[in-house]
Amino acid sequence: MTTLRSFMRDNGLSLAFGVLFLFSLVGQAWSGLAAFNDQQLAHGAQTVGLLDYLTSSSFAVDVAENWQSEYLQFFLYVSATVWLVQRGSPESKALRKAGPESDRDQLLGRHVRDGSPRWAKAGGRRTAVFSRSLGLVMGTVFLLSWLAQSIAGVSAYNAEQLSDFGDPVSWGEYLLSADFWNRTLQNWQSEFLAIGCMAIFSVYLRQRGSPESKPVGAEHHVTDESG
Structure with missing residues (x-):
């Protein structure tokens, strides 16, 4: 059974960048809102709230x-x-x-392995699409x-x-x-x-x-x- 610790270790790269993405997006939202409202005030217009800015x-x-x-x-x-x-x-x-x-290099055709993805084994259009997916x-x-x-x-x-x-x-x-x-x-x-x-x-x-x-x-x- 996969534990939380092993899951985080095995997926550390994607999890870390996912968190960084969310933090930076939130930061952009707040700083962008401040800059937008500064511009609104400079034009004599009303300021907006966070939800209005996000949409x-x-x-x-x-x-x-x-x-x-x-x-x-x-x-x-x-x-x-x-x-x-x-x-x-x-x-x-x-x-x-x-x-x-x-x-042979790409493990296709007769070179596929037991654990190869199903679409790699399928051949035809599915393999052609998967090979460029x-x-x-x-x-x-x-x-x-x-x-x-x-x-x-x-x-x-x-x-x-x-x-x-x-x-x-x-x-x-x-x-x-x-x-x-x-x-x-x-x-x-x-x-x-x-x-x-x-x-x-x-x-x-x-x-x-x-x-x-x-x-x-x-x-x-x-x-x-x-x-």
Whole structure:
């Protein structure tokens, strides 16, 4: 029988980041509310309560634009590392394995094991979908978050336009606006920089005990090896 202690030990990574996510989301809600109400007062408008702020387009667009950039990062990294390699990086697979790899490497077909997932054993479309399921889910969440950002963004943008006696815009017009692409690209560039830095820094730098790093004494050119 699984005890609470063993459950927390076995799932420590996901539990820890889940708690950090909740704390940071709560912190964003309260700080965002304070900033929003400061802006309301500056425009001579009424302040709002926490519940009203949480259901506002202003809060929704801030959350959605962060989510879409993060899931874009994961989608691109999961997909790009199928074909692209980085000599010496533990974030890369071995140079000779670029591509989708053989059934033997991927434990498919006659190479499946007794404990392999059911869809890996099924063959046909189910195995084809399952073999790309991580990228599909990451890409889908990215697109949905980006859509949510655009919908919440046009609402927040129009509210600001009306408060400044400007003209509101349609969703299509907002998609072509500087505001939408400024919000989008300022997140994308940071994600691309972080991915690139992690790939190249891990060639020459080490973090003892981390699977994201090579063993401390590993040679710089060693690829696809974690400590």
